[in-house]
Amino acid sequence: GGESAPVGAIAASADPLANPAAGEWTSDGRDYTAQRFSPLTQVNAQNVSQLGLAWYADLDTYRGVEATPLYADGVLYNTLSWNITTAYDAKTGAVLWTYDPKTPREFGRYACCEPVSRGLAMSGDKVIIATLDGRLIALNKDTGAELWNTRTFELDSGYAYSITGAPRVFGDKVVVGQSGGDLGVRGFASAYDVETGEEVWKFYLTPNPDDMPDGEASDSANAMMRATWSDEGMWRQLGGGANPWDAIAYDPELNLVYVGTGNSVPHARYYRSNNEGDNLFVCSIVALDADSGEYRWHYQMNPGEEWDWTCTASMISADLEIEGETRQVLMQAPKNGFFYVLDRATGEFISAGAHVFQNWNEGFDANGRPITSDAVRYDETPKLVAPGPGGAHNWFPMAFSPRTGLAYFPAYQSAFVYALQPGWEPQPMRSNSGWGGYTGEAGRIRGELMAEANAVEAAWLAAWDPVKQELAWKVELPRHGNGGVMVTASDLVFEGTTKQTFAAFNAHDGSLLWEYPTQSAPVAGAITYEIDGEQYIAINAGWGGGAAQIERGAGIEMPRAPARLLVFKLGGNLTLPPLPENAAAPPEPPRLAASEERVAHGQLLFQQTCAVCHGQNAIGGVKDLRHMDRDTHGKFDQIVLEGLYLDKGMANFSDILSQEDADAIHAYVIARANEDWGR
Ligand SMILES: O=C(O)c1cc(C(=O)O)c2c(n1)C(=O)C(=O)c1cc(C(=O)O)[nH]c1-2
Numbered sequence: 295g296g297e298s299a300p301v302g303a304i305a306a307s308a309d310p311l312a313n314p315a316a317g318e319w320t321s322d323g324r325d326y327t328a329q330r331f332s333p334l335t336q337v338n339a340q341n342v343s344q345l346g347l348a349w350y351a352d353l354d355t356y357r358g359v360e361a362t363p364l365y366a367d368g369v370l371y372n373t374l375s376w377n378i379t380t381a382y383d384a385k386t387g388a389v390l391w392t393y394d395p396k397t398p399r400e401f402g403r404y405a406c407c408e409p410v411s412r413g414l415a416m417s418g419d420k421v422i423i424a425t426l427d428g429r430l431i432a433l434n435k436d437t438g439a440e441l442w443n444t445r446t447f448e449l450d451s452g453y454a455y456s457i458t459g460a461p462r463v464f465g466d467k468v469v470v471g472q473s474g475g476d477l478g479v480r481g482f483a484s485a486y487d488v489e490t491g492e493e494v495w496k497f498y499l500t501p502n503p504d505d506m507p508d509g510e511a512s513d514s515a516n517a518m519m520r521a522t523w524s525d526e527g528m529w530r531q532l533g534g535g536a537n538p539w540d541a542i543a544y545d546p547e548l549n550l551v552y553v554g555t556g557n558s559v560p561h562a563r564y565y566r567s568n569n570e571g572d573n574l575f576v577c578s579i580v581a582l583d584a585d586s587g588e589y590r591w592h593y594q595m596n597p598g599e600e601w602d603w604t605c606t607a608s609m610i611s612a613d614l615e616i617e618g619e620t621r622q623v624l625m626q627a628p629k630n631g632f633f634y635v636l637d638r639a640t641g642e643f644i645s646a647g648a649h650v651f652q653n654w655n656e657g658f659d660a661n662g663r664p665i666t667s668d669a670v671r672y673d674e675t676p677k678l679v680a681p682g683p684g685g686a687h688n689w690f691p692m693a694f695s696p697r698t699g700l701a702y703f704p705a706y707q708s709a710f711v712y713a714l715q716p717g718w719e720p721q722p723m724r725s726n727s728g729w730g731g732y733t734g735e736a737g738r739i740r741g742e743l744m745a746e747a748n749a750v751e752a753a754w755l756a757a758w759d760p761v762k763q764e765l766a767w768k769v770e771l772p773r774h775g776n777g778g779v780m781v782t783a784s785d786l787v788f789e790g791t792t793k794q795t796f797a798a799f800n801a802h803d804g805s806l807l808w809e810y811p812t813q814s815a816p817v818a819g820a821i822t823y824e825i826d827g828e829q830y831i832a833i834n835a836g837w838g839g840g841a842a843q844i845e846r847g848a849g850i851e852m853p854r855a856p857a858r859l860l861v862f863k864l865g866g867n868l869t870l871p872p873l874p875e876n877a878a879a880p881p882e883p884p885r886l887a888a889s890e891e892r893v894a895h896g897q898l899l900f901q902q903t904c905a906v907c908h909g910q911n912a913i914g915g916v917k918d919l920r921h922m923d924r925d926t927h928g929k930f931d932q933i934v935l936e937g938l939y940l941d942k943g944m945a946n947f948s949d950i951l952s953q954e955d956a957d958a959i960h961a962y963v964i965a966r967a968n969e970d971w972g973r
C-alpha cells in the first residue's frame with residue numbers, strides 16, 4: 295500500500311467489483327471480501343419451502359462441475375470442463391452465446407482431480423476465463439467475442455502446469471495461479487492488465503532452482519525462501535509446488551493480494567528437501583503488493599508440509615470484534631483441520647481452532663508457528679495422519695455472514711496412512727508423491743492403520759464461530775464431497791449435499807428448511823441474483839473432482855446424472871426429466887492370462903498414470919475401465935499408445951509408456967474387472 299495511488303489503479307470507492315449492486319454477483323466470492331454473502335432477502339425462512347425450478351440447462355457432461363457462475367445485467371455466465379463458457383438469459387435460460395477455447399483434451403492428464411474449472415471473472419464489458427492449458431482469455435460479455443488472449447505459462451517449461459482455478463479481477467488487474475503440485479511445478483501467481491492482457495508482475499512461490507534471479511517480483515523474497523530448502527533433494531527438478539490452484543483474495547484499501555498456496559512436490563519431504571526446512575512458501579498465505587507483486591508478509595500453516603495439505607481454500611475478509619478490538623481479519627479453513635484467523639494487514643496470527651479430529655498439531659508458539667508432532671513425520675514405517683490428503687476442508691467455497699458472525703463450510707473428518715516408498719524415483723509429468731511401497735510388514739501395518747483411519751471418517755456442514763474458535767452447529771451429511779456454501783441476509787445457508795440434494799438451512803441453528811433432489815450431488819458454490827423484483831438462486835449440479843476420486847478409492851461410486859445448471863425462484867414449477875435408465879449390465883471381461891507380477895506392475899503404473907481420470911482401483915471415473923467391451927479391449931494399444939480417443943480427452947501416452955507398460959496396465963484392468971465380476 296502507500297499514500298500515493300499508482301497511476302491506473304482504481305480507487306476502491308469507484309470500483310464496481312468492490313461494491314456490487316445487491317442483486318448482482320460479479321465475482322467469484324461476490325465481492326472482494328469473498329464472503330459469498332448476498333444482501334437479498336426475498337427468499338426467507340418463511341417462504342423458502344416454495345422454492346422451485348425456474349429453468350435449467352443441460353451441461354452435456356458427466357464430469358464434475360465446480361464453477362461458481364457470475365451474474366450481471368440480466369445475464370448469467372457459466373464455465374465447464376475444457377473451459378466451455380456460456381452466457382444465458384438469467385430469467386429464461388435462453389443461450390445468448392457460447393465460447394469454446396478448444397482446450398486440448400490431452401491436457402486432462404495433467405489435472406490431478408479431473409479437468410475442472412472453478413469459475414470465471416468479470417470486469418466492465420469483459421468476461422475472463424483461464425483455460426486448463428494456461429491461457430487467460432478476455433471475452434466481450436455481450437457477444438462472447440475474444441478481446442485478448444495471453445499465455446500464463448509456456449507449454450515447454452518442463453513442468454506439468456495446468457489451470458483449474460478461477461481467475462480474479464482486482465481493480466485494474468487479473469490475477470491467476472495454476473495447478474500441478476502433485477505432479478511437478480514451480481508455483482507462481484501472476485497479474486495482467488485487465489484491458490490488454492499484458493503481464494504486470496509474476497511472483498514465484500518456491501526458490502529459483504538454479505539459485506539465479508528470475509527478474510520477477512519474487513526475487514526480493516528468493517533468499518528468504520531459499521534458506522528454508524535443503525541444497526539436496528528433488529525440489530530443484532520438480533519445482534517444489536506451492537502453486538495457488540484455488541483461492542486468491544484482495545483488500546483494495548490495504549492494496550494487498552492474498553495468495554493461498556498448495557502442497558509441495560514430491561510430497562515426501564525426505565525426497566524433496568532431505569527432510570529439512572520449512573520449504574517456503576509451501577502451504578501458506580502470502581500477501582503481495584497489488585501493484586508491484588512484491589512480498590509483504592506470509593503465514594505458513596504447515597512448515598515442511600508433506601501430506602498433500604494445501605492452503606488454497608477460500609480466504610474471507612471481515613472486520614471482527616476480538617477481545618474488545620475491531621480487527622481486520624482474513625479467515626481460512628485449509629486442508630489441515632484448523633480454522634485460522636489472521637490480521638490481514640500484517641499477517642499476524644490471531645487464533646486457530648481445530649474443527650475435526652487431527653493428530654499433527656501440538657499447539658502454537660508465541661508467534662503462532664505450529665508445533666508439528668513427530669507422530670506425523672513419516673519414514674518407511676506407515677503412520678496414521680489426520681486429516682487425510684483430501685483435507686478437512688478442500689476447495690468447496692466457504693461463506694461468512696456478517697449478521698450471524700459465523701463461517702459456513704463443508705467439513706470432512708478423515709485420516710490416511712503415509713509411508714516413504716523405498717528407493718523412489720521421480721517420474722516427470724506424472725503424479726509424484728514419494729509415498730507407497732506397502733509390502734510385507736509395512737503392508738500389514740498399513741492395513742491395520744487404514745482400518746483406524748476409516749473409522750474416523752465423517753462429514754458435515756459446519757457453522758464455525760471465528761472469534762470463539764468453536765463450532766456453533768453442524769449438520770451431519772452422509773459422506774465426503776458436500777458442496778460450496780452461500781449465505782443470504784435473510785439468514786439462509788445454501789449447500790449442495792451428498793444426499794444428491796440442494797438444501798437451505800437456518801443460518802442460526804442449521805435446521806433444514808428446504809431440500810431439492812438434484813439427482814447428482816452439486817459440489818460447486820451457489821449464487822443468488824435479482825431480476826425485475828424476483829430473486830433467483832443458481833447452482834451447478836455435477837458430481838466429480840477430487841471428492842469423487844476419494845469416494846471411488848473407498849469403492850463407492852455415487853449416482854451420476856448429466857450435469858445441469860439449476861436455477862430456482864419462489865413458485866418455480868419446472869421438473870427435471872427422470873434419470874436415464876441404468877446402463878446395461880457390464881460386459882463379461884476377458885479371462886486373465888497375465889502373471890501376478892505383471893498385474894502388480896500394471897497396478898503401480900495405473901496409479902501413477904491413469905487413476906486421476908479412471909479412479910483408484912480402477913473403479914469408475916470418467917470411464918469405468920472394468921466395463922470395457924470386447925471391441926475396446928481389442929483397441930487398447932491404439933487408445934493408450936496412438937491417441938485413438940484423443941478427441942474424448944484420452945491422451946496419447948506413448949511418450950511415457952512402453953508397449954510393455956501398456957500390456958501391464960491392460961493386465962491390471964482385466965484383473966480388476968475379473969475380481970469385480972466375481973472370478
Ligand atoms: O497440488 C495441486 O496443484 C492440486 C491441484 C488441484 C486442482 O487443480 O484441482 C487439486 C489438488 N491439488 C488437491 O490436492 C486436491 O485435493 C484437489 C481437489 C480438487 C477438486 O477439484 O475437487 N482439486 C484438487
Ligand SMILES: [Ca+2]
Pocket residue numbers: 475476556557602604
Ligand atoms: Ca495437491
